[in-house]
Amino acid sequence: MLSRRWFSLSKAHTFLIRMLTSSSSGSQVFQNMEEGHFPIHVHNVRSRLREIVGASTNWRDHVQAMNERKALHTLLAKTQADLPPRKMKDSYIEVILPLGSQPEIREKYLNLQNTVRFGRILEDLDSLGVLICYTHTKHEATLRSPLSIVTALVDKIGLWKQHIHPDCDIKFTGNVSWVGNTSMEVKIHMLQLLDGIYCPTLDATFVMVARDPENKRPAFVNPLVAETPEEEEIFKEGEKNKIRRLESSKASLLKVAPTADERNIIHNIFLNTLDSRTMSFRSRVLPPNSVWMEDTALKSLEICHPQERNIFNRIFGGFLMRKAYELGWATAYSYGNSRPYVVAVDDIMFQKPVDIGSLLLLSSKVCYTEKNNIQVRVHSEVYDPNTRVHHTTNVFHFTFMLEKEIPDVFPKTYGESMLYLDGKRHFDSSMKEYII
Numbered sequence: 001m002l003s004r005r006w007f008s009l010s011k012a013h014t015f016l017i018r019m020l021t022s023s024s025s026g027s028q029v030f031q032n033m034e035e036g037h038f039p040i041h042v043h044n045v046r047s048r049l050r051e052i053v054g055a056s057t058n059w060r061d062h063v064q065a066m067n068e069r070k071a072l073h074t075l076l077a078k079t080q081a082d083l084p085p086r087k088m089k090d091s092y093i094e095v096i097l098p099l100g101s102q103p104e105i106r107e108k109y110l111n112l113q114n115t116v117r118f119g120r121i122l123e124d125l126d127s128l129g130v131l132i133c134y135t136h137t138k139h140e141a142t143l144r145s146p147l148s149i150v151t152a153l154v155d156k157i158g159l160w161k162q163h164i165h166p167d168c169d170i171k172f173t174g175n176v177s178w179v180g181n182t183s184m185e186v187k188i189h190m191l192q193l194l195d196g197i198y199c200p201t202l203d204a205t206f207v208m209v210a211r212d213p214e215n216k217r218p219a220f221v222n223p224l225v226a227e228t229p230e231e232e233e234i235f236k237e238g239e240k241n242k243i244r245r246l247e248s249s250k251a252s253l254l255k256v257a258p259t260a261d262e263r264n265i266i267h268n269i270f271l272n273t274l275d276s277r278t279m280s281f282r283s284r285v286l287p288p289n290s291v292w293m294e295d296t297a298l299k300s301l302e303i304c305h306p307q308e309r310n311i312f313n314r315i316f317g318g319f320l321m322r323k324a325y326e327l328g329w330a331t332a333y334s335y336g337n338s339r340p341y342v343v344a345v346d347d348i349m350f351q352k353p354v355d356i357g358s359l360l361l362l363s364s365k366v367c368y369t370e371k372n373n374i375q376v377r378v379h380s381e382v383y384d385p386n387t388r389v390h391h392t393t394n395v396f397h398f399t400f401m402l403e404k405e406i407p408d409v410f411p412k413t414y415g416e417s418m419l420y421l422d423g424k425r426h427f428d429s430s431m432k433e434y435i436i
């Protein structure tokens with residue numbers, strides 16, 4: 001049996017979890033229920049989003065629906081100061097996924113190991129994150145929002161439970177936790193009803209960006225005010241997250257050389273994989289119980305049909321995450337020959353929207369291993385067969401844990417060595433918060 005311990009929670013985070021677990025009915029951080037807000041059924045999240053944006057339910061009407069949105073330009077604020085400030089509780093939402101009380105919805109979420117398909121949870125988190133942002137930016141006077149709110153980044157998703165049960169109710173709670181000029185950080189918690197108590201199962205942090213009605217330019221969002229010291233702390237954490245993201249982007253291995261320690265790691269790998277019988281820098285041998293990174297690759301192709309569209313007639317970010325996750329899971333499974341459990345997802349940047357009709361190529365590799373843990377990277381790009389041009393749309397990072405010991409992965413080329421170091425950075429950052 002694998003053991004995982006809850007570890008290193010920030011003060012603000014501990015506060016939220018304490019509040020969320022304090023009663024069997026799942027008492028809220030905010031008292032919105034008293035003000036007439038009830039939990040939303042998960043099925044209604046998408047229909048609410050459609051209503052807010054005025055999206056078509058039939059693909060044949062999508063051009064007309066988008067044209068109607070153009071008229072909403074007049075509702076955009078000229079400056080952020082023109083928009084009324086919001087509190088954290090204003091965007092607080094609870095959503096119920098009643099896997100226990102409504103068995104008919106289980107099948108969509110079920111996997112062969114009799115647990116919940118994590119890819120489906122990723123989809124729900126993404127839709128909910130967007131709904132939370134629309135609630136924050138709600139304009140009392142208008143039904144339709146002029147904003148197109150898109151997912152820019154999945155900063156981190158961490159799991160506290162190894163199993164998500166397919167027959168127990170799930171509750172998601174979340175709110176906007178930090179706001180910039182046009183971007184919003186959203187924190188979502190997922191809890192599962194076990195023996196009458198909602199237990200923390202997963203925490204997620206997303207960054208969403210508001211754009212104009214045609215999704216062409218950034219648009220201002222309402223400022224956020226913190227009401228209590230706890231909320232101030234949550235807001236400060238959002239500020240720190242932004243700085244951390246900027247710093248790690250500056251230190252990206254695509255821009256700067258590895259650190260001295262990292263260079264040593266790579267050189268040691270190089271020395272350990274040289275054939276000592278030859279006096280050559282070219283002949284490489286794989287140490288026992290290890291695998292070359294190039295031999296871990298799996299690929300898949302998706303044709304992006306209208307069915308997978310989001311409310312802005314582009315491909316739904318949750319769908320992209322589910323597909324990438326499932327390929328990443330299969331990569332970890334075939335590498336380790338035993339069932340992988342997802343531990344963390346981090347730093348999924350949505351660099352470019354994916355158009356309907358695109359050919360989406362996903363390629364996955366094991367890029368770092370430590371004990372029985374595997375770090376998998378999935379690269380996604382769209383390919384235009386007419387021009388033969390490729391565009392990267394996302395890079396996904398998944399941390400898995402396996403029940404059995406696994407072989408070590410070894411990079412062979414310089415490029416693979418950078419993937420190895422990048423994988424190690426993501427793994428180490430996940431491990432700061434989660435002990436496996």
Ligand SMILES: CCCCCCCCCCCCCC(=O)SCCNC(=O)CCNC(=O)[C@H](O)C(C)(C)COP(=O)(O)OP(=O)(O)OC[C@H]1O[C@@H](n2cnc3c(N)ncnc32)[C@H](O)[C@@H]1OP(=O)(O)O
Nearest residue numbers: 055150151152153180181182183310316317350351352353
């Ligand atoms: C219709 C029926 C179907 C129904 C189905 C319903 C399903 C439900 C669907 C629900 C919908 C589900 C949702 C979906 O499916 S959304 C689909 C998935 N997401 C995308 O396609 C987005 C693709 N990416 C882009 O379009 C651009 O890269 C964006 C727009 C994101 C940024 O563009 P650009 O780089 O040019 O932006 P900027 O320089 O002007 O900066 C603007 C602001 O953005 C901040 N920023 C930028 N990047 C990041 C980052 N990585 N981390 C943190 N922050 C970031 C930046 O700091 C600044 O903030 P601020 O300083 O202003 O505060």
